[in-house]
Amino acid sequence: MEGQYYGWGTITDGWRKGPWTPQEDQLLIEHVKLHGEGxxxxxxxxxxxxxxxxxxxxxxxxYLRPDLKRGKITAKEEAIILELHARWGNRWSMIARSLPGRTDNEIKNYWRTHFKKSTKNVEKARARYLRLQQEQKQQLLLCRSNIMKEETSSQTQMAIMPKEMEEMTFLCNNMPLMLHEGGFVGESTTSSEDRTSEEEAYYDTWGRLWNLDDMGDPTLTF
DNA sequence: AAAGCAGGCAACCGCGATTAA
DNA sequence: GTTAATCGCGGTTGCCTGCTT
Structure with missing residues (x-):
């Protein structure tokens, strides 16, 4: 097996270091299948x-966890990262919990690559996020007025797309913090230490909601 | 075509927290 | 209560790749 290693892989104190080979990956996957994580x-x-x-x-x-999401960070995910980083700072594992399928390492790397060096990039991302918010806001307003129309004009409203109606009503009623005056939630000066458990739960929830399947994310460019 | 450079990312390291003995 | 083992996190390193000169 040793002869198949490549790159800068070395053995120190009996442990191999460096890039993993497909064979090693396979062994590890089999191990987790048999014994679970831990x-x-x-x-x-x-x-x-x-x-x-x-x-x-x-x-x-x-890398090997089956539930990992592959591919580029979307605009929506980026917005969540920015927002939560502004609020929580470098608590990558916590941020990652609001982005299922993304790892703390991935988010950390993304942040360092795209935002650490340049506030301009933060501004660009922020602008993208605001555009997205505006679009969503318009959709929600439209939906809200449709709901009102339905409520006043039809007794059978809930029979028409009841599931969608419930979802949209929920969104309309619970969205305001994310749309807070067109600004960044994360701009608050409240430090993570000052956050209440309710806030913690709120952000956890919204982080997850925002991770619903993306709807045509624009390509991210800097 | 080759060299230099920068960005992206996988992997390592050190340390603090938690758990088990 | 103490110690050792293990786990998880954030910071850092260094390889790879693609772009520029």
Whole structure:
């Protein structure tokens, strides 16, 4: 197996370091299938992998997990990252919890690559986000007026698309914070330490809601 | 075509928190 | 209550790749 390694892979103190090979990935996947996640330090002696528990966990969490989302960060995800970073700072794992399928490492890398060096990029992203908000706002207003029309004119309103109606009513009634005066929720000066558990739950919820399937995200360019 | 450079990202490191013995 | 093992997180490093000169 050793001869198949490539790149800067080396062995230090009996542990292999550097890029993972497909064979190593396969061993790790099999291991998790059999034993589940956790007990990472047992991976080595159960599979024969010359990888530390730490390295194995990292590989699984950041790359092999089946629920990971592949592909580029969307405008919506970007908006969430910006918003939550403004609020929580570098608490990447927490931010990642609001973006299912994305890892803390991925988000951290994205932030550093796109926003750390230049506030201009933050401004651009912010502008994109505001455009998106405007579009959504218009859609919601339209939907709200449709709901009102339905409410006044028809007794059978809930029979017509009841599910959609419920969803849109819920959105109309619960959206205001995200649309807060066209501004960034994250612009608040409130530090993460000052946040209440209710706020925590609120952001958790909205983070998840915003992760509903994207609707034609514009390509992100800087 | 080749060299230099910068961006992107996978992986490592150190450290604090948590859990088990 | 103490210690060791394990886990999880944030920061950092360094390879790869694509673009520019």
């Amino acid at each position: 007990r990472w330090n047992s991976v080595s002696w159960l599979t024969g992998l010359k990888r530390s528990g730490k390295s194995s966990r990292l590989r699984w969490v950041n």
